[in-house]
Amino acid sequence: MNIDVGILANARNECRKLLTEQVGVLGVVISSVDGFDVASAVTRDLEPAKIAAMASSIAAIGIVVSQEASLGASKSITVNTEDGFVYITNIELAGQLCALNVIANSSAILAQIIYHSGEIKRRLEVS
Template identity: 40%
Template structure:
């Protein structure tokens, strides 16, 4: 999927802000729903591509879980792991739906991660930095 250049630039800007807002943030990726890296702030580009692909797969699984359990479409996913957290938030852009993936170490506060990730997703949805 080819995104308009202004959306890619906005994704870079939004991720940069997100990395500064969340204590313990170690990676942030905006990807297409089919798993392609749009923008990322990670140690290397291979990690960004892997996170984008995983976000797509996990999001697809959660969509089925939401439908089958009759709670509706999922909006976000939070994973607590041994050494940190992963938060994935759908970006409901009308023409280009995407997924925001935020990874942080154990110093992060999960609720803060979800809050700031949702704000970042809203910025992408409307197509401008707030």
């Protein structure tokens, strides 16, 4: 994946900003569709490379299910857990489709994460 270093720097900054400004966010990873970490910011022992690989598989399942059900293009996937959630949404960087992955604990508010993820998408898709 060949993305301008300035765009990658903006992407890393957006990941850091979401991680530090939103309560309960444990990690933010922008990954390529083939499962590689493009930009990330994480806390604890989260591994961006593993998150990117798993999110790619989850996103692929979402694409197939939405196509099979004739629901149109898959836009996002949420995995709810006992202690939090993972929110995955499509994002475009320099014309290349990627996934924005947000891992959060139960103190995070899903609606806020969805809103701020949309803001990140808008800012990065114009850079």
